Amino acid sequence: MEPHSNSSKSEVAFEWPSIIRVYKDGRVERFFETDVVPPSTDPETGVSCKDVTIPVAAAAAAPSKPSSHVVSARLFLPKLADSRKLPLLIYFHGGGFFVSSPFSAVYHNYLKAVVAEANVVAVSVNYGKAPEHPIPAAYEDSWAAIQWAASHRDGDGPEAWLNEHADFGRVFLSGESAGANIAHNMAMVAGKPERGLNIRLLGVALVHPYFWGSSPIGPEALHPDKRAELDWIWPFVCPSTPDSDEPWINPMADGAPRLAGLGCRRVLVCVAEKDLLRDRGRLYREVLGGSGWAGVAEMMETEGEGHAFHLYDLGGEKAKDLIRRLATFFNGDMSPLMS
Known part of the structure; x- marks a missing residue:
């Protein structure tokens, strides 16, 4: 509706x-997705989780926020087989920038499955939601969380799990839908040396990314009702710059910063055949490939499924295939890119 x-x-x-x-x-x-799953250790997978609060001081990139505003996150740690350090995944949930959280069952269970399969340490970020915290709050909070995670690079940060188990030579961003939009925009910020991020991102995995634009592409013109349903979201969450060709929401628009500035060396774009956003994800990879960006871009398309299908069917084979593909991405052989 x-x-x-x-x-x-x-x-x-x-x-x-x-x-x-x-x-x-x-x-x-x-x-919608207002439930809260308490942190625990999963007896089946051995994945543990706990919740942390990121100090306001770490959120200095958001000076416009009241001092009471804090950023929180849920940390996930897989069952440890040895003392080797593991890839670090910084994750951003979906929900159109206005609903859900890392603590809801759908995202808690999904991150638990990804962490168990991929054997990564994960930080799932609870960024501020519109309309109380309109865009750019989600970006500011997410950048603060990345900075907080990066503060553990030398093993002397405030969180023991990151100090002891995270490999800061293998840092990845990922997200679903609006969270994938955040992951892209954070990678663009990370590509600016003046922002002073003291770690290098290895890769970004965008799952069913929420990109949009004023002019229909692909099958969008054939579904005016569905397109109208998506048209309202950006002005609702970003009233200060409501144009759907704003580079935050349409990184392929004329005049948007060139994707060559993306601050990572590997990208995976996952789309679903029946998702109206599918062709935006395809176009993103195409434009990225022709931008002069020096990394490697990969694509995965799931046939016969719609937007974020996997979040609600983690036991299904197609969801398992997607999670396995992500695990391969987070653990891939990077030697061709290291030379």
């Missing part, structure tokens, strides 16, 4: 039934 303004209830400014309701006085009610 397409979201709508609700004129029959004077106190409601905006509502998307069963997803979110925004009142004129600024109050927000969310009805």
Whole structure:
């Protein structure tokens, strides 16, 4: 159902039934993926997790935020077989920039499956959500989390799991949908030496990335209702720059910074055949390949499935295939790129 303004209830400014309701006085009610799974050790996989709060001082990149604003994250550690250090995955959940969290069952269970399969240490970031924290809050919070993780590079950071188990020569970003959008934008920031990130990103895995634009591409023009459902999101989450050709949401737009500046050496783009966003992901890889970027870009397409299908069917073979592909990406032989 397409979201709508609700004129029959004077106190409601905006509502998307069963997803979110925004009142004129600024109050927000969310009805989707609001559950919280407590941290624990999974008896089946041996994956452990715990929650951390990232100090506000680490979020100095977001000076406009009130001092009460904090960034939190859920850390995941696989069952350890030996003392070798493991790739570090910094992950950003989906939800259109306005719902869900790392603590909801859908993302907790997904990260647990990825960590178990890939044998990586993961930091799942709980960034601020719109409309209370409109864009660029999600980007600012995510960058603060990356900086916090990077502060452990020399083994003397505040979190023992990162000091003891993370290999800062193998750092990856990943996310689903809006989270994949964040991962891309964070890689663009990481590619700017003046931002002072003291680690190098090895790769970025974008799963069903939420990119958009004012002009339909591929099958988008054939589905006006679905396109209208997506058209409202960006102005809702980013009222300061609502144009859907803003480079944050359309990195392929004319005038957007060249993708040659992407600050990593390997990219994996995962798309799904029945996802309306599919061709945006395909175009991203095509433009990246022709931008002069010096890395290696790979593509995976899942046939017969829609947007974020795997999050709700982790036991299905296609979801398992996707997770295995991600695990291969996070553990791939990088020797051709090291020379």
